[in-house]
Each structure stands twice: as structure tokens, then as C-alpha cells.
Amino acid sequence: MRMMTKKLAAIEAGGTKFMCTIGDSSGEIFAQERIPTTTPEETIKKCVEFFHNSHEEIEAFGIASFGPIDLDKKSPTWGYITTTPKPGWQNADLVGGFKSEFDVPFGFDTDVNGAALGEYKWGAAQGLDSIIYLTIGTGVGGGLLSNGTLAHGMLHPEMGHIILPLHEADIEQEYFGSCPFHKGCLEGLVCGPAIEKRYGQPSHELDEDHKAWDLISEYVAQALHNFVCIASPQKIIVGGGVTERSAVLPLVRTKLTKSLNGYVKTNTIENMEEYVVVPGLGNQSGSKGALALAERALLEA
Amino acid sequence: MRMMTKKLAAIEAGGTKFMCTIGDSSGEIFAQERIPTTTPEETIKKCVEFFHNSHEEIEAFGIASFGPIDLDKKSPTWGYITTTPKPGWQNADLVGGFKSEFDVPFGFDTDVNGAALGEYKWGAAQGLDSIIYLTIGTGVGGGLLSNGTLAHGMLHPEMGHIILPLHEADIEQEYFGSCPFHKGCLEGLVCGPAIEKRYGQPSHELDEDHKAWDLISEYVAQALHNFVCIASPQKIIVGGGVTERSAVLPLVRTKLTKSLNGYVKTNTIENMEEYVVVPGLGNQSGSKGALALAERALLEA
Numbered sequence A, B: 001m002r003m004m005t006k007k008l009a010a011i012e013a014g015g016t017k018f019m020c021t022i023g024d025s026s027g028e029i030f031a032q033e034r035i036p037t038t039t040p041e042e043t044i045k046k047c048v049e050f051f052h053n054s055h056e057e058i059e060a061f062g063i064a065s066f067g068p069i070d071l072d073k074k075s076p077t078w079g080y081i082t083t084t085p086k087p088g089w090q091n092a093d094l095v096g097g098f099k100s101e102f103d104v105p106f107g108f109d110t111d112v113n114g115a116a117l118g119e120y121k122w123g124a125a126q127g128l129d130s131i132i133y134l135t136i137g138t139g140v141g142g143g144l145l146s147n148g149t150l151a152h153g154m155l156h157p158e159m160g161h162i163i164l165p166l167h168e169a170d171i172e173q174e175y176f177g178s179c180p181f182h183k184g185c186l187e188g189l190v191c192g193p194a195i196e197k198r199y200g201q202p203s204h205e206l207d208e209d210h211k212a213w214d215l216i217s218e219y220v221a222q223a224l225h226n227f228v229c230i231a232s233p234q235k236i237i238v239g240g241g242v243t244e245r246s247a248v249l250p251l252v253r254t255k256l257t258k259s260l261n262g263y264v265k266t267n268t269i270e271n272m273e274e275y276v277v278v279p280g281l282g283n284q285s286g287s288k289g290a291l292a293l294a295e296r297a298l299l300e301a
Helices: A040-053 A094-099 A111-122 A168-172 A186-190 A192-199 A212-231 A248-260 A282-300 B040-053 B094-099 B111-122 B168-172 B186-190 B192-199 B212-231 B248-260 B282-300
Strands: A007-013 A017-023 A029-036 A058-065 A106-110 A131-136 A140-146 A235-239 B006-013 B017-023 B029-036 B057-065 B106-110 B131-136 B140-146 B235-239
Touching: A007 A111, A007 A282, A017 A040, A017 A282, A029 A040, A029 A282, A040 A094, A058 A094, A058 A111, A058 A282, A094 A106, A106 A111, A106 A140, A106 A282, A111 A131, A111 A140, A111 A235, A111 A282, A131 A212, A140 A186, A140 A212, A140 B140, A140 B212, A186 A192, A186 A212, A192 A212, A212 A235, A212 A248, A212 B140, A212 B212, B006 B111, B006 B282, B017 B040, B017 B282, B029 B040, B029 B282, B040 B094, B057 B094, B057 B111, B057 B282, B094 B106, B106 B111, B106 B140, B106 B282, B111 B131, B111 B140, B111 B235, B111 B282, B131 B212, B140 B186, B140 B212, B186 B192, B186 B212, B192 B212, B212 B235, B212 B248
Parallel strands: A007 A058, A058 A106, A131 A235, B006 B057, B057 B106, B131 B235
Antiparallel strands: A007 A017, A017 A029, A131 A140, B006 B017, B017 B029, B131 B140
16 A cells, blocks of 8 residues: 655646646655646646646645735635736636635745745745845746745735836837836836837847846846845845846846945845845746745644 | 832934833833933933833833844844944944843834834734834834834845935936935935925925925835835835925825826725824824834743
8 A cells, every 4th residue: 555645735826827736845846737827717627637636645735826816814805816917817716716625724825925935945045034036027026025924914015016217228218118007117127028129039039248138137226226125135036037147147236236335234235146146946936935835824724 | 108010111212312211011101201312321321310210110121223223133233223324323232231221121123113013003003914114304214014023134124215216306406315325215305304405495494385295295105106016015104204294195195096006906005095194103103112112022021
């Protein structure tokens, strides 16, 4: 007879794919499957099948989702995706679709809050308790861990939408960003589509020495300056396709130091190479983040 | 024989005055004295005398201080004021000067974190757990309570120094703010001295319909927009001389709604009158904040 040990189930729920993971409380991953995001019903059904077919005994569930989502445990729509522009997903009962199949504790948070928690438990932020995880790709989002707790507050952080001063080059071109809501917000200025719009090429086709990277780094550094002044993180982890470009983070570090201009003086920030870093969990930040949500749900149950 | 019940001691330590308070864990205040801020030795000595002369049995001590300060309990300089420009106060052992006289638990935090805690316990933010307290006067500072804990992280928030887009009126006048560290930071743009510099009159002498208030409100609203997107507070409490002007907060609320442009949709923020508010503790925000730090220190001891 095969011995069954209890496992954790995790889903990184994105607009393109739902990445399903079976792992354990040490962050080890045993199985993974990529389910394309179609309708809520179909997508959730396929995810449920994956976990059922694994024949693992699931002890807790973690879902790290695209948003906006309802994180208020007292709300009747806790566990829902709410006002997303994604067709078919408005007011989708994401957690409910799994909870009816698995009677275990559920952790639920934003994808980026999940990633922040994963980096704190098993990645680049171990031993710290206050960090920001920022991802810059097709969209921009940020998660905030403060004193070991994930920030929800009124809703959850929406860090891609902070307003920044426009760079001269964008003022000259009258480019105010790609966000339909805000002129000059971080996401609108630095996301992949904004880069393509400015230079007529997808960002991954641009050379390492393309002037785009100086401009993007300038905006990211300004955003980080504001993160430092508002939340005082002990480390800022920057993931996502745009910042995987090797030109970007070194420029961001230099520009952040210049922007803060010695006002915030700590040993931590003097060591800028260790202050602004790539994810320690690499491309598993999201999945391990969801796993960390499952583990925390188990501990809190 | 007089019955002695135990009391809490609190100090709001500012650059101009140290406000000493004796109170209790319900937030009631029994005695207060204003000590002018001179040298650390003399100021601390006079405060110590006040508490000794009260003949109260002090159960815990709370100090809410101007900064920057060292909040890291593992640091040998915990309880110190650190790199302040205030002459004589660099590396002043603020808590130590009291701890040698009173062998009780000590709470220590920034003035604005203290005020945030006070508002949470006894003021405008009761029943919430994630709030920002912002004060705008001669300087600008902000405190952050996240999930019921005060944000320290790397240092502590320095919200006055976030970078904002410059308003056209300031660009035309080539006015980039009064901060010697940052061009276009919140404090440099909206503090009392910046208003006086622009209009040639102290801010308290300006009429309620002076154009200054529209400009100031614009910047404050932009700052609040960024606070919402980064920390997602359930309420933002705005105190300090500048925002006591009745013209300011109504304008800030309108401009914040316009700036967020429906992107962050919650019942909380739709009720903007209750979202951006003045301190519930009025001019006792600071003293009661320090009292709340004492009470928390007692609970955690």
C-alpha cells in the first residue's frame, strides 16, 4: 500500500493561465499543470480535475489571483474576483468553485501579495518582515507584506496605479501612458504595451542599450522612491518580463539612490545591490506564493 | 490615605516642545505639561521632573518622537533620535534618558505612527486596522498602521518625501519646493514655509478663497492617491495647521475622487466624506498617540 502524506494545493490564477501546483509546507513542488484561462466554469472545472486526478490528500488550498478581488472575510463575496475588465470574470466566485470540492482551509490573496509571502517564506526575503514585491510585465502590480502580514486594508494594494512625474521625453512626445484610468501612472508608463507603443517594437525585441531602458528605469526608480517613503520596506523584489532585462535593475538602483539623495539613511539601503533584487523563487514566485497562502491558511485554521 | 492607581506616562517629543502627559489606558488625560525643546539633557531632565513631581505610580511609558529615530529593538541605538538636522539632537538617546529613571515598559515610535495608533484606539479610526495619519504643517509626516501594527520596516515611513508631479503653476514659476533633498516632494510643495515662499504671506494669513488652497489640495490629493494605491488604507486622517483650513479637505476629497477616476471601487472610498477626515482626537492626537504607545507597551510586556 502506498503511503499518502498530506499535501498543499496552490493556484496562481492569471488572465492567461491558471497554474495548478501540488506541493508541501517546505515549498517543495511535486506536480504542476498549466490550464488556459477561458470561462470561469471551464477553467475551475479543469483545475478541480487536476487536483482530483492527482489522488493526493489535500490539506489546504492557496489561491493567488489577478484582481481586483474581495479579501474581506466578513463579506458575502469573499473569494470573488470583482470588477475586472476581463470578459466573463466579473463577480466570479473563484474560491467557491473549489471550496465545494475540497473541504479544507483556503488562503486567498492577490497574485502579488502571494508572491511577496512566498519570497518571505522561501525566497529572497527570508528573515525579513516588511517587503514589497513588484512585477512589471504586460501589467504592473505590487504586494506589500508589513510586519509579517499581507496588506489588504480597504481593498488591496494597486501599486501599478500610483501617479508619477512625467519624464521630459514623454512630455515632448505627449505620451501620458497606456492606462485608460490615469494619466501618468506607473503601469501606463512602464508596462510592455507602453514600451511597444513608444518605440514601435515589442519590448523583448529592444536591444540592451536601447534608450527605452533608461526611461523605464527612471519611472521604476521614482515608484520605488515612493514605496520607500510610504511603506519603508526592508527589501524590494522586482519581477516580471520587463525587469528581467539585464539593463534595467542596475539603472533602477543608481537612479533610486540619486532620487532619495541621502535623505533615508540606513545600512540596508546603502547596500542597494541587496535592497532592490530579482525574485529568489525565479519563475516560481507566483506558484510558491500560492503555496505559501495555503500553508498560512493551514496554520491559521 | 490617598489611593494610588497606576497611570501611563506619555511624551509627544517635537522640535519645539515636549508635551508630557499623565493618563490611563482608556485614553483619559489627568495632567499635562509643555516643556520647551532645548538641549536633550535639559529637556529630558525637565520632563523627568514633571513625572516625578506628579507622585503618580507610572506603569508604562510612551514616547512619540520627531525623527528620524531608531525603532529596531535589536539595535544598540534603539530609542535614539538619529540623523536629525536639529542641532544637538543627532544621536540623542531619548528613551535611555527616561529608562534610567523609570523601570517600566517603554513604547517608542514616530510622532505620526503614534498619532495613527491613538486615532485607531480612541479617535476617528476605531474598529479599523489599516489607516494612514498624515500631518501637514511646518513639516509633513505620515504614519501607517497596517493590520493593526505600526509600519517600521527598514526605518519608518517618511511620507512627506514622496515625489509628485509638479503643478503647472509651479512649473511656470519654477518653484520646485522647499525641501533641500528632493525636487517636487510633498513636504517641499505643501508645508507652511512653501506656501509662504510662494505667496509672500504666512499660510494662516491667507484668505479661505486664496488660490493657494486649490494648489495645495491638488498636491495632497495626488499624495493620497498614491497612499491608496500602495497601502490601501481604510481611512486617511489628515491633521496639522495647513489642513485645518476649512477650504482644504473638501477640495482634497473632490480631487482625490477625480484622480482615482473610478479605478479603485469600494463602498469605503465612495463615502469620501468619511474616508478623508480630520483627527478624531483633535489637538490631542499626538499626546494620546504617545499614551497609546505606552498602553501597547504594557500589553506587550
